[in-house]
Amino acid sequence: xxxxxxxxxxxxxxxxxxxxxxxxxxxxxxxxxxxxxxxxxxxxxxxxxxxxxxxxxxxxxxxxxxxxxxxxxxxxxxxxxxxxxxxxxxxxxxxxxxxxxxxxxxxxxxxxxxxxxxxxxxxxxxxxxxxxxxxxxxxxxxxxxxxxxxxxxxxxxxxxxxxxxxxxxxxxxxxxxxx
Amino acid sequence: xxxxxxxxxxxxxxxxxxxxxxxxxxxxxxxxxxxxxxxxxxxxxxxxxxxxxxxxxxxxxxxxxxxxxxxxxxxxxxxxxxxxxxxxxxxxxxxxxxxxxxxxxxxxxxxxxxxxxxxxxxxxxxxxxxxxxxxxxxxxxxxxxxxxxxxxxxxxxxxxxxxxxxxxxxxxxxxxxxxxxxxxxx
Numbered sequence: 271x272x273x274x275x276x277x278x279x280x281x282x283x284x285x286x287x288x289x290x291x292x293x294x295x296x297x298x299x300x301x302x303x304x305x306x307x308x309x310x311x312x313x314x315x316x317x318x319x320x321x322x323x324x325x326x327x328x329x330x331x332x333x334x335x336x337x338x339x340x341x342x343x344x345x346x347x348x349x350x351x352x353x354x355x356x357x358x359x360x361x362x363x364x365x366x367x368x369x370x371x372x373x374x375x376x377x378x379x380x381x382x383x384x385x386x387x388x389x390x391x392x393x394x395x396x397x398x399x400x401x402x403x404x405x406x407x408x409x410x411x412x413x414x415x416x417x418x419x420x421x422x423x424x425x426x427x428x429x430x431x432x433x434x435x436x437x438x439x440x441x442x443x444x445x446x447x448x449x
Numbered sequence: 450x451x452x453x454x455x456x457x458x459x460x461x462x463x464x465x466x467x468x469x470x471x472x473x474x475x476x477x478x479x480x481x482x483x484x485x486x487x488x489x490x491x492x493x494x495x496x497x498x499x500x501x502x503x504x505x506x507x508x509x510x511x512x513x514x515x516x517x518x519x520x521x522x523x524x525x526x527x528x529x530x531x532x533x534x535x536x537x538x539x540x541x542x543x544x545x546x547x548x549x550x551x552x553x554x555x556x557x558x559x560x561x562x563x564x565x566x567x568x569x570x571x572x573x574x575x576x577x578x579x580x581x582x583x584x585x586x587x588x589x590x591x592x593x594x595x596x597x598x599x600x601x602x603x604x605x606x607x608x609x610x611x612x613x614x615x616x617x618x619x620x621x622x623x624x625x626x627x628x629x630x631x632x633x634x635x
Contacts, residue, residue, distance in 0.1 A: 301541065304535065304537060304538060305536070372509075396515060401512060404537035404538045406495040406509075407496055
């Protein structure tokens with residue numbers, strides 16, 4: 271083989287190997303989200319306590335919107351971090367709101383009674399709100415800013431570090447905008 | 450009697466659109482079911498990921514089928530329903546990505562690889578063909594050279610010495626060896 275052709279065959283697999291190597295560096299748990307940065311999908315849902323709650327009722331608050339279920343083991347793992355969030359932040363500024371995902375309210379109530387936490391959880395019949403938010407599974411959490419936009423999305427169990435980082439980041443942006 | 454017949458005809462005529470409407474509704478439901486299945490087969494199940502929404506038995510996939518059916522029943526086109534899911538989950542939700550942007554790599558790379566492979570194959574075939582021609586030319590040249598050498602050896606000058614004679618004998622051995630080599634090459 272002459273000239274460039276001599277190098278062509280050994281070089282040809284390089285992009286393919288490079289692509290595979292790049293793939294190995296990716297975390298398969300990290301999935302794309304089309305709605306981060308977009309306004310949160312509107313909803314009007316019944317709460318576990320019998321009231322109703324709409325997205326517009328949350329205007330002006332930072333919302334930690336947590337999709338969860340009592341049968342979900344990682345949801346138990348993240349629960350203390352959500353409890354800490356309700357204890358740490360001013361309730362008028364930062365609100366934790368649960369969305370029950372493919373679960374029965376009675377089981378969800380037992381879960382809350384057992385593991386603690388005073389925040390409201392809304393019911394999602396037909397999983398429509400979860401699909402509207404592009405949820406893959408539970409636990410999955412959306413951080414909404416005071417304008418109702420989805421600032422961040424977290425797939426998998428939360429911990430306090432994640433909550434603090436995301437909420438503080440939203441607070442910092444809003445503080446900078448206000449001043 | 451005539452009045453009764455007229456009444457029956459009137460009732461039958463009045464009932465006709467209702468019967469036709471029911472048939473239309475049934476047909477629409479069947480069409481919607483088929484369209485739902487077709488769309489569900491194009492969407493990735495967010496839970497199973499390697500299965501379509503149609504194949505998956507997960508709760509979320511079943512609810513997604515229900516959403517598809519409801520949206521189609523509400524008058525949305527299949528493209529609009531697909532766009533809804535893309536707006537929520539991104540292009541990832543499509544088992545067959547749209548041929549645009551970076552997705553084009555998926556469509557163009559196999560064609561490019563095929564073309565490159567075909568080019569290399571053609572090039573190799575040409576090389577094989579040209580090396581065969583070269584071999585024939587080499588054989589012909591060698592035969593000519595052997596013939597010339599033989600002719601020169603046979604016309605030895607009068608003043609040849611013993612050394613010349615032994616060289617001639619050596620040339621004959623060489624000639625034999627060369628013929629054997631040519632034979633093996635063929």
